[in-house]
Amino acid sequence: MKLIAGNWKMHKGPAETLAFFDGFEAPDGVDVVLCPPFVSLEAAVGEDWPIYAQNVHCAGDGAFTGEISAAMLVELGVHGALVGHSERRQYFGESDDSVRARAEAALEAGLKVIACVGESEAEREAGLTESVLARQVAVLPRHADLVIAYEPVWAIGTGKTATTEMVQDAHAYIKSLHDTRVLYGGSVKPENAGELLAQADVDGALVGGASLDPGSFAAICLAGSRS
Ligand code: PGA
Numbered sequence: 001m002k003l004i005a006g007n008w009k010m011h012k013g014p015a016e017t018l019a020f021f022d023g024f025e026a027p028d029g030v031d032v033v034l035c036p037p038f039v040s041l042e043a044a045v046g047e048d049w050p051i052y053a054q055n056v057h058c059a060g061d062g063a064f065t066g067e068i069s070a071a072m073l074v075e076l077g078v079h080g081a082l083v084g085h086s087e088r089r090q091y092f093g094e095s096d097d098s099v100r101a102r103a104e105a106a107l108e109a110g111l112k113v114i115a116c117v118g119e120s121e122a123e124r125e126a127g128l129t130e131s132v133l134a135r136q137v138a139v140l141p142r143h144a145d146l147v148i149a150y151e152p153v154w155a156i157g158t159g160k161t162a163t164t165e166m167v168q169d170a171h172a173y174i175k176s177l178h179d180t181r182v183l184y185g186g187s188v189k190p191e192n193a194g195e196l197l198a199q200a201d202v203d204g205a206l207v208g209g210a211s212l213d214p215g216s217f218a219a220i221c222l223a224g225s226r227s
Pocket of ligand 1 (some may be wrong): 155156185188
């Protein structure tokens with residue numbers, strides 16, 4: 001079964017979160033996950049779908065202003081967390097080591113994890129895609145509840161999608177390093193979801209912009225249920 005995860009990033013407070021769920025219906029035959037901002041998690045966990053946070057700290061508690069622990073998410077009824085999103089790496093200084101620590105803490109607390117990896121445009125142009133992916137994947141725990149999302153940084157929020165061949169090649173490479181489900185992320189929309197999800201090693205999608213509208217996210221979930 002394909003897994004379709006919606007990453008709302010810094011969009012939708014609690015009221016908009018509830019409005020989304022009022023208008024959202026997912027078909028059978030696909031696993032659906034939504035990742036609202038922290039302040040909207042409590043509103044979202046009352047709904048029918050597994051809810052993941054967009055990040056999680058590695059410590060149980062302590063002097064880490066602005067961070068949220070895995071135990072706090074579990075207490076709220078949250079099912080999992082993203083870790084290592086490229087925006088966290090790019091704008092908030094997260095490293096491979098901190099991504100590893102966050103993933104380990106989340107798994108230990110019983111959360112599921114979607115760990116994001118992906119090369120920048122400059123790295124792809126320099127022929128470094130595989131070495132970057134190898135470095136990022138090497139630190140990720142081997143665990144049944146960890147899924148990897150391949151998100152080429154240059155394809156996120158830019159409208160540029162990787163070609164299906166690039167996606168299939170990167171997914172096959174990641175699976176040769178880590179035996180887990182691999183989702184694709186980067187400008188996935190209803191128009192391209194079917195073709196991307198038809199690739200042999202694409203096990204689902206991590207959707208940003210197109211997950212904000214219940215109709216377009218439902219259309220991507222439908223493509224997932226058919227592939
Ligand atoms: P996008 O974002 O679908 O808006 O490109 C994907 C992501 O960052 O997870």
